[in-house]
Amino acid sequence: MKRTRPNDRVLSEREAISVFYSVFGMSPRSAIPFGDDVSAVPVKDDLFAILKTDMFVRKTDAPKGMTFKQMGRKAVVSTVSDFAAKGVEPLTLLSSLAFPRSFTSSVIEELAAGLNEASREYGAAVIGGDTNEAEDLVIDVIGFGLARREDIVLRSGAKAGDIAATTGTFGEVTAGLRILQEDLPSDGPLHRSFVNAAYMPRAQLREGLALSRSRTVTSSIDSSDGLAWSLHELSRSSRVGFTVTDIPLGRNIDEFAAETRADPYDLALYGGEEFNLVFTVDEKRWNEAVRAVESVGGQVFNIGYATERLDVVVRREGKEVPIRPAGWEHFITEK
């Protein structure tokens, strides 16, 4: 449809989101600013309902070769990961699906099994939803939880001097997505492990809940849009900068980078769909934070620190290199 309004133009996703924020405005019923990972509505006494919706679109979010079961699973993981980043347990899920009329019973069963198994993996349950018809598969997974206001870890609490940290390494999913997108061979064990990482992401819910309970965390986000993007979001919301001193590389990322002539740190920084937590910790509480995550079987990586200066940089070979606010672009797969 052609429009002739002056200044009418195609928007970036971020610009489109800004339009929605500015039109919707801030509601007195919302206890969390628009743009954080979840929404919160006061319920009773000091209790808040925590709500999150995340829409999975097959063409955009399913890498080539992903099974329908894995798609159902990934849709759940995306929503649960935002609960993990906020330190809130998702109690129940709803799931709205639109799919082509041609989908057969076995496809529907696979999708349902993927949604169901993933929701139970995270202790939640799908209790309702909606179905509709569309040309492509769309899965919206909505999460519901309950939390006290002070238990919700926002994006906005980082202070200069806080330690920046992650609960995982980076680059494996990005390598997997790249193998699939560029049709690199995926039969060797190295490539296969990367591809599997892209097919079977994991939300770090145990880690997020442990961190929230430890009350050591000042801000948190997941890395679904990539490490670089996550750091910029924390920077913007908390009004701090970051100096990254160590980037935890996934296993064999060096090898993959050499083979594909990529920079391993670029693979780790400018990735996406990798659901680690990226967070800041009061430096005096660092050991407690590490113990909290280790007590649930997780790992923590110290990657640098928050700064008063607002830029986001990585220190490499004695020099500070700016980290761009960029991530893995949405990728298109054949249907």
Added chain:
Amino acid sequence: MKRTRPNDRVLSEREAISVFYSVFGMSPRSAIPFGDDVSAVPVKDDLFAILKTDMFVRKTDAPKGMTFKQMGRKAVVSTVSDFAAKGVEPLTLLSSLAFPRSFTSSVIEELAAGLNEASREYGAAVIGGDTNEAEDLVIDVIGFGLARREDIVLRSGAKAGDIAATTGTFGEVTAGLRILQEDLPSDGPLHRSFVNAAYMPRAQLREGLALSRSRTVTSSIDSSDGLAWSLHELSRSSRVGFTVTDIPLGRNIDEFAAETRADPYDLALYGGEEFNLVFTVDEKRWNEAVRAVESVGGQVFNIGYATERLDVVVRREGKEVPIRPAGWEHFITEK
């Protein structure tokens, strides 16, 4: 993708929904059976969180010529209408949108305005959401409310002898959809009013809340899938039948039916996208129910009664004619 599993076949929407129900099972966290209009999760004391997701797909749900603003509005109305049917106030909404990259700023602004104005029309507010990229416009609107268990009107409480009723007349939206789908002229005042009814549906929230507060209603559903379908759903959930004695026809439906050689009662029964409430009332409480709806400016139509016999019939010219469990098929519009 071709599958070779035995018995693998394309499913009807109802069959697909059954697959999801059977895979997800019933969660102890859910206070309302799967398949009712909303879900309910215990929160604190006797309070339940009420959740609903409804997915609008442009190709399926937007009649030809509908503006983007009207699409945003209709997506909200669909979700709010389910709250209306359950007698629960929607406090906040989330909205997930997927749309083509080609959508310009004015389209995004129209969508946002439609979502925002409709949500405020019903006293709710959009407090969060998600955006993604897709080939067609998809809008998932999620509603959140709070209610005591005994205030939620289910589909399952009708008893034989209860009066069956609606909060509106039928056929106008169906006439409008038909005009658009069959490219009938839409410039005369009659046709224009039908088309407008299809473009600007209204959720009967005031009526639903008044009915719930009056505690006279034994079961309720909205008529988004058509009057016939709604009666069959109440029949199935409540294990009663219905004898319909009067079908409230929309204004000028007789005239439209004569002009298009349709049966006016078929237009009214087998429609859809018309968001009236269809409900049952303890016959001793009928006058109270009427007063409750009239006190908020609404109307109530007595359409018949619930029966022990499980079939759904309409009495016409002294004969009982079966009402089929059918409704308006999802319609396809050009993009």
